[in-house]
């Protein structure tokens with residue numbers, strides 16, 4: 144390996160110096176330029192206010208066409224907007240989108256194309272059968288000890304490959320009447336020790352609403368842990384305010400799963416949002432969907448995983464893309480996912496390696512896929528293959544006989 148040798152004595156800084164967090168990944172326009180051009184009246188306070196970001200979301204063809212040079216496919220797809228998943232992009236996230244390249248990864252995840260209207264074999268509106276595992280509306284109880292609580296149908300920005308595109312973005316916001324029923328169900332089922340708040344994006348709700356939910360759940364003695372699934376740190380980092388984190392930390396153990404797609408999302412704003420969450424003691428995990436032409440190169444995936452670890456987010460799940468209607472252009476062969484896993488495991492920190500899973504169509508839950516490492520047996524020896532492809536022996540303990548003294 145050819146690497147420049149750094150002389151530590153000369154480089155070393157005394158304690159107290161902070162590493163700089165330069166924006167390392169790509170060269171899209173920094174937010175201020177975008178802001179001056181497209182939101183000239185927005186003040187700094189406006190831009191950093193999550194309510195302003197929500198009020199000024201890009202939701203129409205007209206608005207979108209002013210920000211980016213629409214391709215024919217994008218323009219035509221927008222004519223069907225409303226028939227499928229709605230369009231919404233926060234001004235902040237729009238500032239990360241390339242105005243002239245329709246193939247730019249972040250642009251493809253947010254701007255609809257005609258491919259969305261194409262129905263391919265095996266695709267369904269609800270491939271995971273969530274609606275069948277729903278004892279009360281808005282609650283999915285698939286595993287014995289934990290539930291998925293869909294607290295809102297609303298997101299600040301809609302990912303085109305969303306597993307819940309059948310239901311999100313239709314209504315204006317959350318539905319407190321449903322919450323009462325869901326909480327009553329959780330309270331009545333002592334086997335539930337883990338509640339996962341998702342949606343929609345729970346962090347699009349106000350502090351008071353989130354606190355209402357967390358405090359009610361905390362009153363249930365058998366609820367040991369609460370998790371929030373969100374993309375806010377990536378699409379609406381302004382949402383992570385000192386007030387929010389001060390409130391959240393009252394409800395520990397609280398964990399958070401952050402949806403991340405591409406290294407371009409790891410901006411100084413996202414970095415700061417994750418730092419505030421981590422500093423308030425919330426263990427952070429990531430969820431990434433494997434997407435064709437977006438993050439399915441080992442280089443991109445490695446950069447994303449390393450970038451997440453650097454901002455204290457543990458890569459948790461890498462999902463095979465769910466076969467929702469109109470998702471063929473996003474889906475990769477399963478062999479791609481295994482290639483990603485194989486390219487990471489052993490080659491980099493174990494903390495940077497997510498679990499690669501398929502959420503089984505029909506409601507089987509998440510099933511991990513791991514490349515075969517057990518080569519065979521020779522007598523008591525188990526033959527196992529390491530990350531370099533070399534085979535090693537482990538003297539296995541077989542049955543009670545080997546334990547005789």
Ligand SMILES: *Cc1c(COP(=O)(O)O)cnc(C)c1O
Pocket residue numbers: 283284285286289290291339509
């Ligand atoms: C993903 C999921 C969970 C949580 O699963 P973990 O593997 O514990 O993260 C719970 N319920 C449903 C319905 C899910 O889809």
